[in-house]
Amino acid sequence: QVLLQQSGPGLVKPSQTLSLTCAVSGDSVYSDSAAWNWIRQSPSRGLEWLGRTYYRSKWFNDYAASVKSRITINPDTSKNQFSLQLNSVTPEDTAVYYCARSRFYMDVWGRGTTVTVSS
């Protein structure tokens, strides 16, 4: 059974960096058939895919254009986890953040982390 365990702070100040981690069990971030995604959900923006990292002989990243200048998704192979960093946050980045595995379609999701951007 694949499980994704999210961790990270629920409150971030404007202009600072949002950092979340997603620990993977039951699969490997090195899987050659999976990608590791971050998605967020807010009342104003709905469900929004942010980006992914995946390994196909080397590491690749894809990011949504809406956040491309501010986002980094990195694998941590020593801990079998991956992370999200979103820089220069504003209140518009307030949302529930999810990590998810995809094998084309997103079949396993983390439980979500509510992140509020506020001073």
Add this chain to the structure above:
Amino acid sequence: DIVMTQSPDSLAVSLGERATINCKSSQSVLYSSNNKNYLAWFQQKPGQPPKLLIYWASTRESGVPDRFSGSGSGTDFALTISSLQAEDVAVYYCQQYFSNPYTFGQGTRLEIK
């Protein structure tokens, strides 16, 4: 970006009756080389993450009751619940995984009439 538009926004159906949710993509999500539609359906209940129901437009995820079915191709898709149960009350989303960014519909809220 591919825009996913669901209809209706909300739907009330009697227990045991059929519920149908529609999803239209702004461009085709059918990949001609493998004849697969890159379209998934999710169910989301309050306080929970989305749960995968259907992928490749019509393949039911393991463990999903067979009253859930997906249909359609190209740009027009549907999710049908053949006989609504109380536990099916939720918000339903379609999502395309054809091209970056992988976009979702706005959601359809399904309630009991």
